[in-house]
Amino acid sequence: MSKRLAYPTPEEDADIQAAAADDPDTIPDLDEALATGQVRRVGRPKSAIVKQAVSIRLDQDILDHYRGTGAGWQTRLNEDLRRLLKDSAA
Template identity: 35%
Template sequence: MSKISKRSAIVMPTVAEDKAITAAAKADPYARPLTPKQLQAMVPMKAVRGRPKSENKKLLVSVRYSPEVVAYFKSTGEGWQSRMDGVLQQYVARQSRRA
């Protein structure tokens, strides 16, 4: 036996009702339609939300460190992952100069 949806059907306005709604909206000074320039300037909300995209993208990797190394960096407080990254960047820079 099939289940029948209990949602009410959407009833679209008739042409006359639609014209009356449009006329009322146009007569309302606080409900002015957007100009083509305003429509062009609109951006999807998805593009605005969240953190700004970084130019210096980082890669997500899974790495295993010795417990002593992790304990030391964690003991330095919040932001320890960034400090660890900084130490590794310094190492890479030194190694690059040697080559």
């Protein structure tokens, strides 16, 4: 059995639009509402440190080790690489 979407008739759509316009909680311009702080985006806040997604090939034992440490393994790998970079510069 296929499911079909039921679209409102033009009259029903006009009623819906009118009801939305009368609703005091309706935000007519989302860009303006975001800019003025009336609403906020949901999700992780933007970090001051911008990271870039890359593809890298690692030996299986290295990957197994870091993944075996649980959630956050990529952060720990990044921290270890940063420490190596700092140590090599000294």
